Amino acid sequence: MGPLHVLLFVVAAVVFWYWRRRRMGRLPPGSQGLPLLGESLRMVAAYKTEDPETFIDERVRRYGRVFTSHVFGERTVFSADQEFNRMVLFEEDRAVEASYPSSITTMLGESSLLLMRGARHKRMHALTLTRLTSPTAIRDAALLPHIDRLVRQTLGSWTASPRVVLLTQAKKITFDLTVKQLVSLNPGEWTEALRREYHLVIDSFFSIPFPSFLSFTTYGRAVQARKKVEVALKEVIRRRKQERATAPGEDEPIAGNKERTKRKKDMLEELLELEGEAMTDEAIVDFLLSLLVAGYETTSTIMTIAVKFLTDNPDVLTELRKEQEGIRARKKDEGKALDWSDYKSMPFTQCVINETLRIANIVGGVFRRAKSDIHYKGYIIPKGCKIFTSFRAVHLDHEFYEDARTFNPWRWQKNDKAGEKIGGANIYSPFGGGARLCPGYELARVIISVFLHYLVTQFSWEEAEKDRLTFFPTTRTVKGYPIIVKSRCEN
Numbered sequence: 001m002g003p004l005h006v007l008l009f010v011v012a013a014v015v016f017w018y019w020r021r022r023r024m025g026r027l028p029p030g031s032q033g034l035p036l037l038g039e040s041l042r043m044v045a046a047y048k049t050e051d052p053e054t055f056i057d058e059r060v061r062r063y064g065r066v067f068t069s070h071v072f073g074e075r076t077v078f079s080a081d082q083e084f085n086r087m088v089l090f091e092e093d094r095a096v097e098a099s100y101p102s103s104i105t106t107m108l109g110e111s112s113l114l115l116m117r118g119a120r121h122k123r124m125h126a127l128t129l130t131r132l133t134s135p136t137a138i139r140d141a142a143l144l145p146h147i148d149r150l151v152r153q154t155l156g157s158w159t160a161s162p163r164v165v166l167l168t169q170a171k172k173i174t175f176d177l178t179v180k181q182l183v184s185l186n187p188g189e190w191t192e193a194l195r196r197e198y199h200l201v202i203d204s205f206f207s208i209p210f211p212s213f214l215s216f217t218t219y220g221r222a223v224q225a226r227k228k229v230e231v232a233l234k235e236v237i238r239r240r241k242q243e244r245a246t247a248p249g250e251d252e253p254i255a256g257n258k259e260r261t262k263r264k265k266d267m268l269e270e271l272l273e274l275e276g277e278a279m280t281d282e283a284i285v286d287f288l289l290s291l292l293v294a295g296y297e298t299t300s301t302i303m304t305i306a307v308k309f310l311t312d313n314p315d316v317l318t319e320l321r322k323e324q325e326g327i328r329a330r331k332k333d334e335g336k337a338l339d340w341s342d343y344k345s346m347p348f349t350q351c352v353i354n355e356t357l358r359i360a361n362i363v364g365g366v367f368r369r370a371k372s373d374i375h376y377k378g379y380i381i382p383k384g385c386k387i388f389t390s391f392r393a394v395h396l397d398h399e400f401y402e403d404a405r406t407f408n409p410w411r412w413q414k415n416d417k418a419g420e421k422i423g424g425a426n427i428y429s430p431f432g433g434g435a436r437l438c439p440g441y442e443l444a445r446v447i448i449s450v451f452l453h454y455l456v457t458q459f460s461w462e463e464a465e466k467d468r469l470t471f472f473p474t475t476r477t478v479k480g481y482p483i484i485v486k487s488r489c490e491n
């Protein structure tokens with residue numbers, strides 16, 4: 001290499017260094033932490049405790065509400081800023097796009113709602129909301145009686161064996177319910193077998209994606225399980241298609257039978273009827289699986305954490321029980337299922353759900369990736385940069401909530417200006433917002449409400465073991481919250 005080459009190399013290196021510094025300099029301030037590891041270990045250590053906020057609090061104090069860190073191998077802009085979060089949520093498919101770890105992407109499949117983009121995502125998101133999870137859909141599909149039945153069935157089994165791990169029970173309810181909504185199958189051996197495989201799939205979400213032929217790794221096992229789930233669902237699709245081909249359509253009489261039949265109106269039927277969007281069986285499997293993923297773990301975890309908060313706050317439990325006993329008393333008949341008007345007359349229960357989601361939401365925030373340079377308050381978040389919008393940090397910000405880190409459902413009763421501020425979509429966003437707003441937001445509330453109704457009116461309980469919250473990889477209780485229940489009829 002001659003002197004000219006050396007000179008050229010030095011000049012190029014200096015130019016690159018300046019260019020990078022200028023670019024980096026315009027990023028929100030922050031720390032890149034250790035080489036390669038960045039700040040991952042610090043973040044994980046904080047999220048494994050009951051007070052994960054230390055990680056974000058410290059950096060907000062040092063750098064402000066929007067700061068840069070380096071976690072899980074990537075430079076990431078963190079936001080504890082409600083305005084920035086809102087901008088990011090509403091820029092979906094324009095300046096930003098959803099971003100999931102590769103282990104999750106592979107498991108979900110490209111036709112999953114969570115990974116769809118653009119016009120197709122818009123159509124399918126709307127379909128999910130209008131046909132499956134909106135208040136009208138919940139009422140029209142007579143979903144409430146079904147939720148009621150499933151909750152009662154599960155709680156009914158507790159008298160035989162009063163030590164229950166609450167999360168396991170809650171998961172059974174949400175899984176069986178979702179399978180029923182998606183493909184109209186009742187709980188039984190088939191759903192249990194599917195649930196076992198499905199658990200293996202979920203376990204891999206935060207695992208390292210080793211080559212899938214290494215079947216002893218979490219990821220390898222999940223790939224096998226995903227295949228089994230796919231085979232099982234494809235068989236359901238095949239049978240349904242056969243039924244559609246041989247049996248009459250909705251409300252048409254079967255030949256030789258005067259009775260009119262009603263074809264199942266579930267999500268699978270909706271997908272098979274889609275006009276101008278012929279979906280392959282693989283695409284249908286991806287789509288159904290994503291709905292199962294999105295609604296199952298989230299709702300059951302919040303059910304469990306809500307009960308933990310009730311145990312820890314007996315005065316809240318007393319008030320909630322009073323409200324629910326009032327509803328039961330008005331129904332007169334002990335065995336009568338809850339209906340929509342009952343659900344709509346549980347204001348304090350909704351305060352408890354709001355507060356549980358504020359303090360310990362399973363979805364603490366969402367990851368996005370910048371599709372173009374984003375300009376915000378003098379900073380530039382460059383194209384390709386990862387962004388984490390923390391809902392949790394905003395929910396726990398003393399500027400927006402008085403005594404923000406204390407569980408206090410009564411704060412939601414304020415209907416004055418402060419109350420509006422509490423409920424404002426900019427500040428309170430447990431279900432996200434914008435194009436990817438959780439379509440299951442109402443359904444989740446209904447399930448949790450029905451569950452709490454029967455739990456507090458039929459049982460008292462105590463902790464079987466001490467349990468605590470953890471926030472890594474997601475928010476949950478470490479042991480799934482084991483409790484010992486006692487039927488209130490025996491008291």
Ligand code: HEM
Nearest residue numbers: 113114294295298299302363366430431432436438440444
């Ligand atoms: C307490 C329970 C729940 C919580 C806290 C929750 C929270 C969320 C959040 C924050 C998002 C936004 C994700 C993002 O912006 O990237 C989301 C998306 C989603 N949720 Fe929920 N969810 C819950 C229950 C449900 C239920 C019961 C369903 C039922 C089907 C559901 C289906 C979905 C789907 C399909 C998406 C993806 C939407 C899209 O990407 O277009 N969720 N959820």
